[in-house]
Amino acid sequence: MTGFGISDRSMILIVAIASVLVTVSVADRDWDNGGDGDGGFNYTTHWSRVPGNDTCNNNEPNKIIGGGSDHWRYGFNYSVWASQNTPFYINDVLVFKYDPPSQTPFQHSVYLLPNMCSYITCNLSRAKLIANTTQGDGEGFKFVLKSWRPYYFVCGERGNLHCKDGGMKFFVMPMLRHG
Template sequence: MAGFGVSDRSLILIVAAASMLVTVSVANRDWYYGGGGGGFNYTTHWPWGPRNDSHSLNRTNQPNKIIVGGSDHWHYGFNYSVWAFQNNPFYVSDVLVFKYDPPSKTPFHHSVYLLPNMWSYMTCDMSSAKLIANTTQGDGDGFEFVLKGWQPYYFACGESAGLHCREGRMKFFMAGFGVLDRSLILIVVAASMLVTVSVANRDWYNGRCGDNIIVGGSDHWRYGFNYSVWASQNRPLYVNDVLVFKYDPPSKSQFHHSVYLLPDMSSYLTCDLSRAKLIANTTQGDGEGFEFVLKKSQPYYLACGERGGLHCKDGGMKFFVNPVSIDCGHY
């Protein structure tokens, strides 16, 4: 997900952290079928429970056709953000099918627009949106939209000057994520998992800018602590916030730790440190700890690099953050 600034200082988009994304191995095809051999148990391990199911994970490499809204189709008053969340994952080449009655059958007209960015999605600003299905195209078998690329897609109904989007909840977003070398799937958190928070009230904001945040809190930086969960519970983070990594040096502990900055999501998911940058060695976490400033609104992938990545893979010592840009001088 990209880092988004706050255009008129009225909304903050809080980015879901790594723990809110679910990564699963599909190297073993039994995973798709809930089979043996250590396959992933879909029913018990998805944080949102089993899908209610307009499409299923019992798939091969063929794309799925997914009816938007399931049996509810595309209509005013249905929460499509929740629907999108409950029906993840979505894959590149999957087909979204929008079904809705044409004007000849109902006084309630619907359409489908593709919005250009998160800000227009959050505000239901249709001024730069692209009409992809008019009021007649949802009839019969419905309008089909193919998720062609690894990117976010922002959908909304554009009728009544955006009222259906704003008040009728006819909007959702997803990313058509591909499969990395057919070994990993990144499951997208849908719009319902993103939180928008008003910062018009300064009491909420509390003058927060450039805070020092101790990674892991009182647990500091150690093996066996889930830093993805910690990151999700400590949202939002802002540009200029400072992450403080505290850990004992080799002279005080036999368990050595470090901090690496990984280049991308693929290396983060696989704990591939081959292109990672060492930003804090095994001695720098002592005392007041190592400080890392979040200088830009961009993803930061952080992990411990010790024991060939074992601390990252098995020790829970990885997380990513995407700080929100905000002009502190205006508060």
């Protein structure tokens, strides 16, 4: 039988709830600082202020550079970056930019992990390499968020050290675009 098992269904539910909570927390941090003079939340400008994801009011996919101007590098907390750049939408394009091996001794890659447990532990045993150490050069490696499901991204270099200790991991749960 194919499909999701009980644990996979539970994990998707947990990720969906976490995604909603992150979105609410992002909204909540501006509740008293809406910039409209009355101290209330400014619905018209809040989401347009989200860095890297400023076109969420139309039906066009967003192009979002992982880490913003910091790109994909060791020592940057991508989990925090992802929570600050919500919401992500289906068909948005994530761009991973990093130096090729010829320009740096610290190589990077991008792996897609199958589940939250693998993500938390940085376990790459069932991971899929989606961008090797050379694909982040130039315009970077582009990844389309094609469906409503959690996506777990990590760097698997240096024996998973970049994921475990270097902050090079994040997950997103793209939402349906409305409008």
